Amino acid sequence: MRSVRPKKFLGQHFLTHLPTAQAIANTVDACPDLPILEVGPGMGVMTQFLAKKGRELKVVELDFESVAYLREHFRQLEDCIIEDDFLKMHLNRTFEGRPFVLTGNYPYNISSQIFFKMLEYRDYIPCCTGMIQKEVAERMAAGPGSKTYGILSIFVQLWYDVEYLFTVEPGVFNPPPKVRSAVIRLTRNQQTDIGCDEQLLRRIVKTTFNQRRKMLRGTLKTLLAACDAEKGRQRDHAAFLAQPFFTKRPEQLSISDFVDLTNQVEKEVE
Numbered sequence: 001m002r003s004v005r006p007k008k009f010l011g012q013h014f015l016t017h018l019p020t021a022q023a024i025a026n027t028v029d030a031c032p033d034l035p036i037l038e039v040g041p042g043m044g045v046m047t048q049f050l051a052k053k054g055r056e057l058k059v060v061e062l063d064f065e066s067v068a069y070l071r072e073h074f075r076q077l078e079d080c081i082i083e084d085d086f087l088k089m090h091l092n093r094t095f096e097g098r099p100f101v102l103t104g105n106y107p108y109n110i111s112s113q114i115f116f117k118m119l120e121y122r123d124y125i126p127c128c129t130g131m132i133q134k135e136v137a138e139r140m141a142a143g144p145g146s147k148t149y150g151i152l153s154i155f156v157q158l159w160y161d162v163e164y165l166f167t168v169e170p171g172v173f174n175p176p177p178k179v180r181s182a183v184i185r186l187t188r189n190q191q192t193d194i195g196c197d198e199q200l201l202r203r204i205v206k207t208t209f210n211q212r213r214k215m216l217r218g219t220l221k222t223l224l225a226a227c228d229a230e231k232g233r234q235r236d237h238a239a240f241l242a243q244p245f246f247t248k249r250p251e252q253l254s255i256s257d258f259v260d261l262t263n264q265v266e267k268e269v270e
Contacts, residue, residue, distance in 0.1 A: 004043050004065045006175055011109030012063070014042045015131070017172035024105065024131055025049035027165060027185050031101045031127035037094055039086050039104035039114065039130070042066050044074055046105060051077065058094065060086050087113055091121040102128040108177065111136050115156060118186075122159050126188040137164055137182035144254045151209050154255055155202070158194055160186040196262040204262055208250035217246040220265065227269040240268050 006012040015021050025046050028036055035056035041047045043066065050057050051074070060082040061067050067083045074081070082089075087110065094100065102125050106114050111132040118125050135148075141162045142149040156162060163185045170176035194201070208219045224237045253261065 004063070004069050007063060010063055011107035012040075012042065013105075013108065013173040013175060013177045015045050015105050015172060016174050018045065020168055020172050021045040022049045023166070024103070024129070024183050025053075027129035027183060028053070028101045028103050028127070030129075030185060030187070034127065035095045035098065035100045037091075037100050037102050039102065040107050041070060042105070043069050046103075047074060047077070050103070056080075056095070058082060060084055060089065062086070087117055091117070092124055094124075097124075099124050099126050101125075102130070104130045106130050106132050108133050108179075112152060115140070115152065119155060119159060122188060128160070128186040129184065131168060131181050131183050133177075134167060134180040134182040137184045140184060140186075144252060144257075146251070149251050150212070151205055154205050154258060156186065157255055159189060159191055161189050162186055194259060196259045197266055200266055201258060201262040204265060205250075205258060212250050215247050215249055216261075217241045219250075220246065224265070224269060227265075231269075237268060240264075 004014070006014055015024075026049070028050070033055070035058070036050055036053075038047060038050060038057065038059045041059040041061055042063075044059075047057075047059055047070070057077065058080040059070065059077065061070065062083070062085050064083070067081060070081050071078060082094075102118060115128075118128055136152070139148045139150060139152050140156050141164045142153045165183045165185055168181040168183060170178070170180065173181075204220075204223065207223045208214075208216060211219050221237065221241060224235075224240075228235050
C-alpha cells in the first residue's frame with residue numbers, strides 16, 4: 001500500500017509537510033513523561049515523530065485504509081493501533097486509568113466534539129495539543145468582548161489554560177482545506193470546583209449564547225419559565241430580571257460572571 005486516499009466524509013486533510021508535523025509533535029514535550037494518544041494519525045506523518053520520543057504511544061484511527069497503512073509501516077505499534085471511533089471510546093480505559101496527553105491533526109468535521117469529549121475525561125487528560133481550524137482555535141482562546149467568545153471558549157477555559165501556538169497554511173495538506181489551521185495547547189488548570197451547579201451553568205451558557213445578540217433579560221426570562229414549568233409552577237421573575245446587570249449580552253460576561261449568574265438563577269428558581 002503506497003498511500004491512503006483522503007475521504008471527505010471523514011474530514012481528512014493529510015498533513016504532508018514534515019517540519020510542520022514535527023513542530024506539532026513537539027508540542028507534547030510541555031507535558032513530559034505521560035503516555036500519548038494520537039487521534040486520526042492517517043498515514044503517520046506525526047506518528048513518526050511521536051514514536052521517537054520514547055514514550056508510550058497509542059493511536060486511534062477510524063479509517064480502515066489508514067489502519068492498514070499504519071500496520072504495514074509502523075510495525076512497532078502493532079499492538080498500539082486502536083481501530084475505533086474516538087468519540088465512542090472510554091478514555092479512562094485507554095492507558096489503564098492513567099493520565100495521558102491527547103494530540104493529533106484532528107478531523108475538522110468533528111473537532112469541537114473532540115474537545116467536548118476531552119472535557120468529559122478532563123481528570124485523565126492534563127494536556128491536550130494538536131491542529132484544528134483556525135476559527136475553532138480562536139474561539140477556544142477568546143476572552144469576553146470578542147466576537148469569537150462563546151460556548152466553547154467558556155467550557156474549555158473553565159478547566160484548561162489555552163495557548164494559541166502557531167498558524168498553519170492550507171498548502172501543507174492533501175487536499176488543501178478551504179480554511180487556515182492553527183496549533184493549540186491546553187493545559188489543565190488547578191480548578192476542581194467551579195463554585196456553582198455545573199449542569200445549570202451549561203444550560204445558562206448555551207441558552208444565552210444561542211441568542212447572543214439578545215440581552216440576558218430576554219433569554220433568561222425563557223429559561224426561568226422553563227425551570228418553573230419543570231417544577232409544575234408559575235412565578236413572576238420581573239423584579240429579578242429588572243436588575244441593570246441583565247441588560248448585558250452574554251459575550252460581555254467573564255467566566256466568573258457566568259458562575260455568579262448561575263448561583264443567582266439557582267437561588268431564584270428554588
